[in-house]
Amino acid sequence: MPSKIWPYITPGIPDEMFEHLPGIPMSQREVRLLLIAQLRLQPDSVLWDIGAGTGTIPVEVGLLCPYGQIIAVERDEEVANLIRRNCDRFEVKNVEVIEGNAPDCLQQLKPTPHRVCIEGGRPIQDILQAVWDYLPPMGRVVATAANLESLYAISQSFSQLQARNIEVVQSGVNRLEMRGFSQTFAAIDPIFILSGEKLE
Numbered sequence: 001m002p003s004k005i006w007p008y009i010t011p012g013i014p015d016e017m018f019e020h021l022p023g024i025p026m027s028q029r030e031v032r033l034l035l036i037a038q039l040r041l042q043p044d045s046v047l048w049d050i051g052a053g054t055g056t057i058p059v060e061v062g063l064l065c066p067y068g069q070i071i072a073v074e075r076d077e078e079v080a081n082l083i084r085r086n087c088d089r090f091e092v093k094n095v096e097v098i099e100g101n102a103p104d105c106l107q108q109l110k111p112t113p114h115r116v117c118i119e120g121g122r123p124i125q126d127i128l129q130a131v132w133d134y135l136p137p138m139g140r141v142v143a144t145a146a147n148l149e150s151l152y153a154i155s156q157s158f159s160q161l162q163a164r165n166i167e168v169v170q171s172g173v174n175r176l177e178m179r180g181f182s183q184t185f186a187a188i189d190p191i192f193i194l195s196g197e198k199l200e
């Protein structure tokens with residue numbers, strides 16, 4: 001695979017075009033699309049991506065929002081370097097990668113965000129509470145949950161924070177695959193995507 005891929009029209013970059021590391025989770029393309037739609041981005045949005053993993057969101061948003069700034073927060077040094085390599089691969093220049101543990105590292109992030117994506121970090125309630133203090137009125141948070149406990153925790157936090165326009169979507173995506181001699185539909189792990197806005 002070439003080290004640089006350019007140009008690429010987003011959104012919806014195929015998963016295999018990113019460099020991945022074994023054991024490091026990444027948002028699957030169709031789920032990523034739902035998540036990006038919920039962010040409701042503008043060309044100059046500032047996005048914090050907390051628990052940025054493989055860096056698929058920073059790459060897609062960096063390309064979609066040419067005047068935007070993306071701050072990718074990742075606690076693991078090796079994974080943070082993977083995000084940098086994926087940004088280089090797509091020649092994305094408007095992403096800054098911060099190695100740090102949320103929520104402790106959030107106070108050092110500049111500028112403050114219009115949009116926040118949360119896909120990693122526990123306890124999720126502490127991260128949501130911390131993020132809320134940095135959001136402007138009408139700022140949006142999109143958080144994902146892979147299990148019932150996370151769904152409940154995020155939902156409860158939104159309620160405590162008095163988030164407005166809360167939406168919850170669960171993905172249900174099947175992809176055609178060859179299994180032996182048969183073409184079979186295989187399910188992608190369903191994910192809950194929750195979003196909410198700060199009123200004031």
Ligand SMILES: C[S@@+](CC[C@H](N)C(=O)[O-])C[C@H]1O[C@@H](n2cnc3c(N)ncnc32)[C@H](O)[C@@H]1O
Pocket residue numbers: 024025026027028050051052053054055056057073074075076079100101102103119120121122
């Ligand atoms: C599900 S993955 C994110 C996948 C990503 N959206 C992608 O498509 O590549 C979650 C990531 O969050 C990171 N993480 C977990 N807790 C964190 C925390 N408290 N602060 C920063 N990063 C964290 C993990 O190291 C992991 O790489």
